[in-house]
Amino acid sequence: MTTELWLDQLQENGYRLTAARRTVVNLVAGASRALTPLEVFEKARKKNPALGLVSVYRTLEKLEELNLIQRVHQPGGCQAFIAASRGHEHLLLCKNCGEVAFFEGDDLDGLIQSISKKTGYKVSEHWLQLFGLCANCQ
Amino acid sequence: MTTELWLDQLQENGYRLTAARRTVVNLVAGASRALTPLEVFEKARKKNPALGLVSVYRTLEKLEELNLIQRVHQPGGCQAFIAASRGHEHLLLCKNCGEVAFFEGDDLDGLIQSISKKTGYKVSEHWLQLFGLCANCQ
DNA sequence: TACTTATTGAAAATGATTTTCAATTTCAAA
DNA sequence: TTTGAAATTGAAAATCATTTTCAATAAGTA
Numbered sequence: 001m002t003t004e005l006w007l008d009q010l011q012e013n014g015y016r017l018t019a020a021r022r023t024v025v026n027l028v029a030g031a032s033r034a035l036t037p038l039e040v041f042e043k044a045r046k047k048n049p050a051l052g053l054v055s056v057y058r059t060l061e062k063l064e065e066l067n068l069i070q071r072v073h074q075p076g077g078c079q080a081f082i083a084a085s086r087g088h089e090h091l092l093l094c095k096n097c098g099e100v101a102f103f104e105g106d107d108l109d110g111l112i113q114s115i116s117k118k119t120g121y122k123v124s125e126h127w128l129q130l131f132g133l134c135a136n137c138q
Numbered sequence: 139m140t141t142e143l144w145l146d147q148l149q150e151n152g153y154r155l156t157a158a159r160r161t162v163v164n165l166v167a168g169a170s171r172a173l174t175p176l177e178v179f180e181k182a183r184k185k186n187p188a189l190g191l192v193s194v195y196r197t198l199e200k201l202e203e204l205n206l207i208q209r210v211h212q213p214g215g216c217q218a219f220i221a222a223s224r225g226h227e228h229l230l231l232c233k234n235c236g237e238v239a240f241f242e243g244d245d246l247d248g249l250i251q252s253i254s255k256k257t258g259y260k261v262s263e264h265w266l267q268l269f270g271l272c273a274n275c276q
Numbered sequence: 277t278a279c280t281t282a283t284t285g286a287a288a289a290t291g292a293t294t295t296t297c298a299a300t301t302t303c304a305a306a
Numbered sequence: 307t308t309t310g311a312a313a314t315t316g317a318a319a320a321t322c323a324t325t326t327t328c329a330a331t332a333a334g335t336a
Binding site for chain 4: 277278279280281282283284285286287288289290291292293294295296297298299300301302303304305306
């Protein structure tokens with residue numbers, strides 16, 4: 001279970017396990033679309049009404065630092081987070097419902113080499129994201 | 139000259155040509171790296187000390203609306219703007235100095251088809267961005 | 277040149293995020 | 307267990323970027 005893994009990770013890195021962290025981790029680990037801090041707060045508060053927005057920010061910060069979640073960039077904003085991809089994976093986002101799928105297997109080596117030659121840049125990273133409609137929203 | 143083109147575009151779309159707009163357009167049209175509103179403000183103010191930050195925001199808003207500039211997403215933030223690419227081009231950013239190069243010629247059709255089949259998504263857009271070091275910064 | 281209206285910069289308002297702080301909770305050590 | 311130091315909490319205040327408001331000014335048409 002992702003939730004347990006994340007909690008273990010937090011603990012192994014010297015962070016204490018608290019009710020606030022459990023609530024946030026539980027919610028974000030199970031989400032299939034990217035959530036903003038405020039969305040996490042509002043949803044998590046239903047399970048744990050004492051939860052404060054500040055703790056949501058602080059927990060997300062730690063999860064990001066441990067590479068357990070990643071920020072999702074979208075035309076409408078870049079504050080939302082989703083479980084991080086394992087290894088070299090990219091995101092595919094549904095423009096309607098926000099559902100996120102991961103994919104791998106992009107082979108951009110040829111492209112990157114030709115760009116490097118043309119521009120003189122030494123390329124070290126690439127960032128690829130696809131947008132579309134998920135099976136449900138078509 | 140890009141500056142003249144942008145000013146023409148503003149005028150053709152019913153916007154007046156003012157000192158504030160000329161200053162901002164002149165600066166952004168000539169920039170080789172993405173600039174935040176505050177950076178534009180600070181640089182432009184040297185040429186036009188009367189310029190207000192609000193006018194920078196408003197001018198950038200109009201330039202974006204006319205597709206003359208585009209927002210650049212980076213790990214450090216997504217508020218910076220650069221001249222928009224013509225046609226289907228992507229960005230290559232220097233991680234050291236921020237210098238931006240455009241490139242085209244990505245052929246992701248094969249990849250996108252196989253992803254579509256695997257995930258059931260109907261893919262309609264893609265974002266590709268490369269990061270590295272420009273010739274000067276290597 | 278006159279005049280309507282868009283545009284301006286400054287100040288106030290907003291909204292998201294961060295910091296501060298006293299009270300509480302965690303967890304390791306006794 | 308119990309204890310106690312240190313981390314964590316939520317609320318309130320502070321901060322920072324962006325947007326709105328507004329009276330004064332400037333653009334461009336008549």
